[in-house]
Amino acid sequence: MPSEDGDVATRVTTAASHEALGLGEDDLLSIHRTMLTARLVDEASFRLNRQGKAPFVVPVSGHEGCQVGTAWALRRGQDIWVPYYRDVAVVLVAGMTPVEIFLGLFAKADDPSSGGRQMPSHWGSRRLGIISHSSPIATQVPHAAGIAYAAKYRKEDAVVGCWFGEGATSEGAWHEGMNFAGIHKLPIVFICENNQYAISVAQAKQMAVENVADRGPAYGFPGVVVDGSDVIACYGAMRTAVDRARAGEGPTLIEAKTYRFFPHTSDDDDRSYRTREEVEAAKHRDPLHLFEHYLRKVGVLEKSAVDELAVEVKAEVDKAVDQAWSAPDPEPSSLTRHVFSEGDEA
Amino acid sequence: MPSEDGDVATRVTTAASHEALGLGEDDLLSIHRTMLTARLVDEASFRLNRQGKAPFVVPVSGHEGCQVGTAWALRRGQDIWVPYYRDVAVVLVAGMTPVEIFLGLFAKADDPSSGGRQMPSHWGSRRLGIISHSSPIATQVPHAAGIAYAAKYRKEDAVVGCWFGEGATSEGAWHEGMNFAGIHKLPIVFICENNQYAISVAQAKQMAVENVADRGPAYGFPGVVVDGSDVIACYGAMRTAVDRARAGEGPTLIEAKTYRFFPHTSDDDDRSYRTREEVEAAKHRDPLHLFEHYLRKVGVLEKSAVDELAVEVKAEVDKAVDQAWSAPDPEPSSLTRHVFSEGDEA
Amino acid sequence: MTEKNVVTAIHDTLHERMAADERVVILGEDIATRGGVFRVTQGFLDEFGEERVIDTPIAEGMIVGVAVGMALHGLLPVAEIEFADFIHPAFDQMVSEVSRMRYRTNGDFGLPMVVRAPYGGGVHGALYHSQSIEAFYGHIPGLKVVVPSTPYDATGMLRAAIDDPDPVLFLEHKRTYRLIKGDVPDEPFVVPIGKADVKREGDDLSVISYGLMLHVCLEAASRLQDQEGVKAEVVDVRTINPLDTETILTSVRKTGKAMVVYEDNRTYGAGAEIAATIAEEAMFDLDGPIVRIGGPDVPAMGFATNLEHAFLPDADRIYTHMLELARF
Amino acid sequence: MTEKNVVTAIHDTLHERMAADERVVILGEDIATRGGVFRVTQGFLDEFGEERVIDTPIAEGMIVGVAVGMALHGLLPVAEIEFADFIHPAFDQMVSEVSRMRYRTNGDFGLPMVVRAPYGGGVHGALYHSQSIEAFYGHIPGLKVVVPSTPYDATGMLRAAIDDPDPVLFLEHKRTYRLIKGDVPDEPFVVPIGKADVKREGDDLSVISYGLMLHVCLEAASRLQDQEGVKAEVVDVRTINPLDTETILTSVRKTGKAMVVYEDNRTYGAGAEIAATIAEEAMFDLDGPIVRIGGPDVPAMGFATNLEHAFLPDADRIYTHMLELARF
Ligand SMILES: Cc1ncc(C[n+]2csc(CCOP(=O)(O)OP(=O)(O)O)c2C)c(N)n1
Ligand SMILES: Cc1ncc(C[n+]2csc(CCOP(=O)(O)OP(=O)(O)O)c2C)c(N)n1
């Protein structure tokens, strides 16, 4: 059957099959919708940035496959998500809504992550089990290990997912957290979204190894490389790792090879460090398109249905933007609140 | 030929031969004398501690093999030594004298490392190329990498040796320094003296790997395990690593399996964490005795000569103690000096 | 009432809390098998097991970071930093994470955790086993920093710290560990965080101090009364952050004379804030200059006995300053 | 003379020193290919090559630690920390190594190195791209800390810092980068470290400040003279450590009124030391209270525009305080 999108087709992975992983059609459709939502949230955010309404945007485009694929294997209400700023799609899987994301983008009072205090994309929600993170790179890694320790101690059946970029692996905090997790065989999965750059710094200046996953064995647990553009393969790798963690066999380090389609953030200009050709070439492996192709191939979604869906999700996203935009700003007087407990926390 | 020291004999390594490594008889005798000196410095220091003359002692006994063996492959006046507190024997190889060591032990004004400011065993001497270190663990690892970078940048033919314990590998600083050295293929050799304990904490609580050396590949360079009780084997491993470094092929991580015969320091009581049986068993692999056995085996030194030598070196050490003891204390008024440059430094 | 030294007071209180609440876990270097280098957690491993008494790798950033994770997930971790000098690798966790979790989430997350650290000099610890660190950590909004200096305060404040819904850095002057003894009630009591304490009453001058220097000041004050009849009021700051300016100002307003004594390097030390606060709030009530005595601005005390002595303010020196100020 | 902004002044001076001396190498995140996130090192990679312009991994402790090694072995490293908020992983290197190398070796080793870091708020940077860090680092004996706030001072002090045989933390207020312009002589000159500067003369009151707040104070002072005829003397601290108490005290003694203004969290901030010093040394020369204005004691400014504004002291607020003090 000739492919509709040219050379993309030839690159579609066939390594993973959703049936073998226990994913039904509904799962596939939900996965797809989540990826699409992330993509459209990104596009809306950059539009808002150009309009001067969103001072700062951290894009996800290109990472939707590895984010949704890995996050999908955790269970809401039971497992814990420790994402980093790139993880729009991870938090969508965890249950954050586009409205909530835009409340953060606009620094509104009801931003669930921080009430407009943190920069956008600094996710957090106690209700959803999304652990708040800061801007400093890799500090969340020991937190994730501590949470996993507590979960094990309390004999909960919970697994912790901890996401970061390949640049984060250079920080001492990363090493220390990985090491602790290995020693105590904690129920945790580390997911490295390796997009080959840390802002402008290419991987070869970040580490002398080809794969971040090669570092797993240094901590006494497996490292696995997976194609980050293949959402099903990512799910498969995570599934295995989560099962392993739940069975008490300890951590796994998953490295998803991916690419970021936009600059690092809306403040960045990536032309100084990446050729346009490189970026365009990477787009041939767009995880969203590859997955749409897969869905067509397995007969779950028609091309026309994809187009309709895009219109539908875009409308949802636009509505979320409007709703968030009209929400109230934080009170300036709230500046001094919550430095310490006010005694009325839940 | 039946051995004179019972079961030690059966454990003598035959893996390394000094001739193959280019070591002559003189080298063997100097190596032995250095190991013996380190041992006797240790014994004198503990004696002084019991007498109330040395408030704090960091012992080396048990580590003489891996320290002298590795340090021997560097060249005085050309290469750089970045030791840690355990490295009495490393600094002896680098050219520090017993008198200088005791000046440090007694915190005398002429202590070359710090003029009595630092605790004993915090080595440093610009003249000898021994880099000053502090008490915080592993902070010297990025220093060593920076020195190696500078040496390479200045096109010097220098190699940096950087020593630490296995406990030091848990610090983020260790990871970060290793990583930088790997990326830039620096002329450096990392030597881990793995004595299985970090104060009281056993290796299994420090890391989930069997060998520290297994971590070399995580930084893109080889990790090598060597028997730390076999001074010649340690020399061989270091020789290879130094040649590699000098040839521009980058770092090596050498792990010497060793054991510390005394408590962590004179302040420690190791009975809470090691059985006496374990300690006694380890002494069967005393690097000094093993090497003396080797020297007899290869006909370089008779048993009687060893005994004579011990008497001679002990006399030297005792003389060094006396000389250091009678040296002047620092001036209390010197407290405020050298916070910043005084403009008269060399 | 039982007479105890400081280290025993801490041991007993930690033990009491661990026995009472399974959520309390402790972690640090050498705290399990060896019971801590100062023996604060001696016997805990046998009693509470290795899941609750955790010997960690040498990685202070991780110790604090793992404690953050534990506190986020239902536990009440009490981390030990072997020496306060070695907490600095955890500075980023302390500044960026520990102290900001509640603020940055607008109150959604909280961190009930304690970090204990023996600090201070006078024990032949040289540059890296003698540091005072309260000025660095006191300047971190969102972090409480306490410095109890008696067995009573150590007991009551450790209870308060473990009960606190927010992170507390609990500093223990290691020279006081076995030097300072005192009565501790057997019934549970709490010493609230954020309250200074008048350790000795007087109306001729106010001496504000904490840590080992508090005891040096008390000694000087007692001699001063005996020898000169001068009555110094000695205020124990006890909590570095939040600072109890009220108790300090009340005393200063009463005596009209203020002296601040601390062991840390003088410049930009915690005493600067105390002196500045007195100047701003009570300058017109003063009958003499504000006297501030701190350690010299050198990296730390040396190992040589005489270098250590040259660094540490002693009772004689403080006595002289007190007398001079009283007579001003 | 050339008119420049602060970022250009730093770029040009760094360029000049690199061109003049092969021992100068620079290292940091994104400084090579990208020329720095603030473009301070734009074009350096092409001109000086990747051996001298080093894009490092994300590991600030390593950046500083590697610079220590370089400085020990004949180079003059200038490290960049991408944002001052991210220097904290290097705190241990700064406290335990950088600042103690000379002292602990009794003068045997020295560390000629510079660590540059953009700090401060007002750029929509939220909690982790807005911090003031000078109080933490100013309290480290053995480390010089400077905060130039004009293109002239940035030029002259960066030269002084690179020439200095000791380590210098060079803080650049990122809001001043493109906001503040001024003339810079084309001939080389040096602004010595450790000297404050009277940026505006006056005899009604002294305002001591630095960083972005200096400019806010200058604006308020100018308005105050125009509108009320009150002449405020504005002293630019310029060097946090060692603090130039002489220049500050001379001004205060002249005007008899002292006000200290800084952006950092107020309590235990650098302004505490300045206020305390004034109180101790010049209290009897004062005709009014010591007024200290700092940022609120919350972790940092929020991202929401109004939260950022609520944090930062502004010219109106300072104007009011100045007037009130002048009229006291
Ligand atoms: C401790 C620290 N240093 C530097 C930065 C600045 N910074 C923000 S993102 C980033 C790059 C991170 O790269 P990577 O981990 O690969 O994630 P990616 O953005 O590529 O997804 C850097 C250096 C920071 N936030 N924290
Ligand atoms: C940052 C830091 N944390 C803790 C300590 C306390 N400490 C001193 S030596 C030591 C153990 C080091 O063990 P290892 O690296 O294995 O070396 P060994 O003493 O066994 O030779 C510890 C924890 C320290 N000096 N520095």
Ligand SMILES: [Mg+2]
């Ligand atoms: Mg990346």
Ligand SMILES: [Mg+2]
């Ligand atoms: Mg060891």
